[in-house]
Amino acid sequence: xxxxxxxxxxxxxxxxxxxxxxxxxxxxxxxxxxxxxxxxxxxxxxxxxxxxxxx
Amino acid sequence: xxxxxxxxxxxxxxxxxxxxxxxxxxxxxxxxxxxxxxxxxxxxxxxxxxxxxxxxxxxxxxxxxxxxxxxxxxxxxxxxxxxxxxxxxxxxxxxxxxxxxxxxxxxxxxxxxxxxxxxxxxxxxxxxxxxxxxxxxxxxxxxxxxxxxxxxxxxxxxxxxxxxxxxxxxxxxxxxxxxxxxxxxxxxxxxxxxxxxxxxxxxxxxxxxxxxxxxxxxxxxxxxxxxxxxxxxxxxxxxxxxxxxxxxxxxxxxxxxxxxxxxxxxxxxxxxxxxxxxxxxxxxxxxxxxxxxxxxxxxxxxxxxxxxxxxxxxxxxxxxxxxxxxxxxxxxxxxxxxxxxxxxxxxxxxxxxxxxxxxxxxxxxxxxxxxxx
Amino acid sequence: xxxxxxxxxxxxxxxxxxxxxxxxxxxxxxxxxxxxxxxxxxxxxxxxxxxxxxxxxxxxxxxxxxxxxxxxxxxxxxxxxxxxxxxxxxxxxxxxxxxxxxxxxxxxxxxxxxxxxxxxxxxxxxxxxxxxxxxxxxxxxxxxxxxxxxxxxxxxxxxxxxxxxxxxxxxxxxxxxxxxxxxxxxxxxxxxxxxxxxxxxxxxxxxxxxxxxxxxxxxxxxxxxxxxxxxxxxxxxxxxxxxxxxxxxxxxxxxxxxxxxxxxxxxxxxxxxxxxxxxxxxxxxxxxxxxxxxxxxxxxxxxxxxxxxxxxxxxxxxxxxxxxxxxxxxxxxxxxxxxxxxxxxxxxxxxxxxxxxxxxxxxxxxxxxxxxxxxxxxxxxxxxxxxxxxxxxxxxxxxxxxxxxxxxxxxxxxxxxxxxxxxxxxxxxxxxxxxxxxxxxxxxxxxxxxxx
Numbered sequence: 001x002x003x004x005x006x007x008x009x010x011x012x013x014x015x016x017x018x019x020x021x022x023x024x025x026x027x028x029x030x031x032x033x034x035x036x037x038x039x040x041x042x043x044x045x046x047x048x049x050x051x052x053x054x055x
Numbered sequence: 056x057x058x059x060x061x062x063x064x065x066x067x068x069x070x071x072x073x074x075x076x077x078x079x080x081x082x083x084x085x086x087x088x089x090x091x092x093x094x095x096x097x098x099x100x101x102x103x104x105x106x107x108x109x110x111x112x113x114x115x116x117x118x119x120x121x122x123x124x125x126x127x128x129x130x131x132x133x134x135x136x137x138x139x140x141x142x143x144x145x146x147x148x149x150x151x152x153x154x155x156x157x158x159x160x161x162x163x164x165x166x167x168x169x170x171x172x173x174x175x176x177x178x179x180x181x182x183x184x185x186x187x188x189x190x191x192x193x194x195x196x197x198x199x200x201x202x203x204x205x206x207x208x209x210x211x212x213x214x215x216x217x218x219x220x221x222x223x224x225x226x227x228x229x230x231x232x233x234x235x236x237x238x239x240x241x242x243x244x245x246x247x248x249x250x251x252x253x254x255x256x257x258x259x260x261x262x263x264x265x266x267x268x269x270x271x272x273x274x275x276x277x278x279x280x281x282x283x284x285x286x287x288x289x290x291x292x293x294x295x296x297x298x299x300x301x302x303x304x305x306x307x308x309x310x311x312x313x314x315x316x317x318x319x320x321x322x323x324x325x326x327x328x329x330x331x332x333x334x335x336x337x338x339x340x341x342x343x344x345x346x347x348x349x350x351x352x353x354x355x356x357x358x359x360x361x362x363x364x365x366x367x368x369x370x371x372x373x374x375x376x377x378x379x380x381x382x383x384x385x386x387x388x389x390x391x392x393x394x395x396x397x398x399x400x401x402x403x404x405x406x407x408x409x410x411x412x413x414x415x416x417x418x419x420x421x422x423x424x425x426x427x428x
Numbered sequence: 429x430x431x432x433x434x435x436x437x438x439x440x441x442x443x444x445x446x447x448x449x450x451x452x453x454x455x456x457x458x459x460x461x462x463x464x465x466x467x468x469x470x471x472x473x474x475x476x477x478x479x480x481x482x483x484x485x486x487x488x489x490x491x492x493x494x495x496x497x498x499x500x501x502x503x504x505x506x507x508x509x510x511x512x513x514x515x516x517x518x519x520x521x522x523x524x525x526x527x528x529x530x531x532x533x534x535x536x537x538x539x540x541x542x543x544x545x546x547x548x549x550x551x552x553x554x555x556x557x558x559x560x561x562x563x564x565x566x567x568x569x570x571x572x573x574x575x576x577x578x579x580x581x582x583x584x585x586x587x588x589x590x591x592x593x594x595x596x597x598x599x600x601x602x603x604x605x606x607x608x609x610x611x612x613x614x615x616x617x618x619x620x621x622x623x624x625x626x627x628x629x630x631x632x633x634x635x636x637x638x639x640x641x642x643x644x645x646x647x648x649x650x651x652x653x654x655x656x657x658x659x660x661x662x663x664x665x666x667x668x669x670x671x672x673x674x675x676x677x678x679x680x681x682x683x684x685x686x687x688x689x690x691x692x693x694x695x696x697x698x699x700x701x702x703x704x705x706x707x708x709x710x711x712x713x714x715x716x717x718x719x720x721x722x723x724x725x726x727x728x729x730x731x732x733x734x735x736x737x738x739x740x741x742x743x744x745x746x747x748x749x750x751x752x753x754x755x756x757x758x759x760x761x762x763x764x765x766x767x768x769x770x771x772x773x774x775x776x777x778x779x780x781x782x783x784x785x786x787x788x789x790x791x792x793x794x795x796x797x798x799x800x801x802x803x804x805x806x807x808x809x810x811x812x813x814x815x816x817x818x819x820x821x822x823x824x825x826x827x828x829x830x831x832x833x834x835x836x837x838x839x840x841x842x843x844x845x846x847x848x849x850x851x852x853x854x855x856x857x858x859x860x861x862x863x864x865x866x867x868x869x870x871x872x873x874x875x876x877x878x879x880x
Contacts, residue, residue, distance in 0.1 A: 002553070002868040002869055003454065003455075003551075003552060003553025003554070003867065003868045004550065004551065004552045004553065004868070005552055005553060005554050005555070005556065005864045005865075005868055006446075006456070006458050006550060006552040006554075006555045006556070007555075007556045007558060008446055008555065008556065008557050008558060008559055008809070008813070009557065009558035009559040009560055009842070009844065010432070010440075010442065010558075011558060011560045011842060011843075011853075012842065012850055012853050012854060012857070013558040013560070013841040013842025013843070013844075013853040013854070013856065013857040013860075014556070014558030014560075014841075014842070014857070015429065015432050015857075016841075016853070016854045016857035016858060016861070017556045017558060017841055017857040017858070017860050017861040017864070018432060018435075018438055018861075019431055019432060019435065019438070020857070020858050020861035020862070020865075021437075021861045021864060021865060021868070022435045022436075022437035022438045023435075023437075024861075024865050025437065026437065026864075026865060026868045026869075027437050027439070028437060028438045028439065029439045029441055029458075029460075029550050029552065030432065030438060030439070030440050030441060031441045031444050031445065031446055031460055032440070032441070032442045032443070032444065033443070033444065033445050033805075034442070034443065034503055035442060035443045035465065035501075035502070035503040035507065035511070035513040036442060036502065036503035036504060036507030036508055036509065036510075037429060037432060037433075037440065037442060037507075037508055038429055038503075038504070038507065038508070039560050040560060040561070040584070041850060042429070042490075042504060042506075042507075043490065043492075043584055043587055043588060043591075044587055045587050045588075045590045045591040045592075045594075045598075045719060046590075046715065046719055047715070047850050048711045048712065048714065048715040048743070048746060048849075049711065049715075049740070049741075049742040049743055049745070049746035050742070051715070051718070051719065070699075072697065072734055072762075073734070073781060074734050074761065074762035074781070075760075075761040075762055075764070075778060075779030075780070075781040076762045076763075076764045076778075076779075077764075078764075078779040078786060079761065079762070079763070079764025079765070079777050079778040079779040079786055080571070080764040080765060080777075081786075084779075084786050085777075085786055088785070088786065091779070091784070093779065093781070094784065123571055123764060123765075124699075125693070125697060125698035125699060125700065125762070126699055127699040127700065351767055351768065352767070354570065355570040355571070356570055356571055356765065
């Protein structure tokens, strides 16, 4: 068993780190102070330069 | 042009981002496109600026550009230094009123017998005391601006009346000199220093602990500029607004009702340079019946009254003044209140020349008239 | 986002805050406060029936206050977890008033007003800080009159207006017009109520109110108390109806915003606030202008700035495409001042530094490309976790180890480290994950060694 990792913040950066670690088989605890994850990125309509949907 | 290049180093204008905020903010550039703070800096950086450039005398030193500058460049200070260099090369701005006011202040650098206190009348003053009332040049203006009803003498009397109402009989000296503000901003540092030294000697020998001002220029000059040149003053310059605020809070001064809708014009020296925005508004609101309507361009965004230092008063100044008075009228207020004797004179001049309807009042004239005996 | 919610190796602790961190790399003890939602997480299905019935209206933070939510809410429609939360500052029940409507509505019986914060302890080998950033508050710049002029908005507010799931469903309705529409709705409600009273009186006296009022004003019914009441009612009705008609007339002229100005470097590259370049705002403005033009083909956007920093894969091409296909004009010059002109139109004053001319132009809406500011709670968090901040209050790192904080075993990624855009955040996040994994696996190796 490997050690667990704590990720503070559930925006795009926190989500990406968490998923990468979880995919490696490491147990991750993701702490987000707001009721839902997503951060500023979730507030964006589309992203540049491809106009992809942000959510 | 080595001298101007040095000024670039002193004022760090090489931080300029070339963004145009200064020129876009400048009230002069709007009406006189040849004048552009950004382009003066640009020319200086390329060593192309010449002391003969007469646009440098158009700057109002109102600091609208410098408070907004994202590179923290103090353009008015830069202009002041360039003007000094220009003067050394024999150039000068165009003095207003035939240079009479410049002459008056030059005479005051000498040992001269003055008759400064002719205006006092009923006011109570003392020869010695903790509080010194620095009257400033205001009573002198009467001779020149009587035709536009500038109320220069009444203004000084009213300030004294307010100080008396606060229970203080201040020292008012016949030996007072011009504070040197205009000389300094027109690049005449030598004259400024002479005047300042005479004032400092006078006040220090009087033993006063506080010096009260109503003139924003005098206050700013004493509070911010004298210490730069002379270090610790040995007394505290205080604006009458601060002096009054305590007395009003204590309830020592009360006002009669005056039903009037007014708007308030922030003088550059009091507002942007000394940071006093709330006190005059609070004072106006303390008078029952007064309704204050703000102009859109107020406080930090207040527009200059169009001329500074009795220099380069032109059609551009008039255009700025008329625009400002129109903005004031558009608030629905019948009276524009300002706290600077010079703003008042400039606006009254434009009002007379263009036959505008709005009334122009000095804040302290209103206050003095409404004080309950 | 969905993956985060359902990954078996990932425990999602939303609505929680780190309170204490002890220990060192490989062996941290972390205390986390799980704030009470007053809703049982294992019961709430996220159906939203409670939010529909909740009588309390609160400005919606997710929509930057441009829309409303109820006191019981999900942070946003697709939010994960979908568990609803009661806002203790606004909930009637929690503020001592009689309510509890949500509890009565909830079929899953998930509402629990007695629920308390829970404290949990975690043992972790490494910590990644991804605390993000705050939007710079442009009301600190008095010359831009943000909050004074309704149609001056921040880029993130504009983003919500652009969003199909936002308060305007993607229509470029101007905030001033929306406020007027809201006032019309409120006045109409009032007018309807007072009309009802008038109807009764008209029936009673068998006369239309307007006819009666005309006569009343000539003094015909002096001394008649009942009719005086009617007249008073009608007078107050007129006070509602007249401004209502005025507003309705004005509302006929409302159109979507078609002339847009984007102002770059609001708070960034500004020694009064943040001297650094926030990096993403140039592209963000271009993107918003492109999308706005997609929504409304007649949209013309002008982007004001010192330069357009299009540094990134495909960015420069995107900028040029915007100019060619999306009616975007780029003007070199920073806006000196925004004032309010007729029809609530923002008017910008600036020097076009290429033309060397001071210009004044009117727009329908102005969008401020606000700086990436360090997040407010970062000082407390840094202290709790035990890492240093740089001079701006971003997490301190070194250019050769850009995800390592000053404390071993604690890493950082995203805008908590410095301003950056989405692709960079993602790259840095993977990098931080990699650094953290090294510690996670190292402790595994050490454990194996100990056993051997």
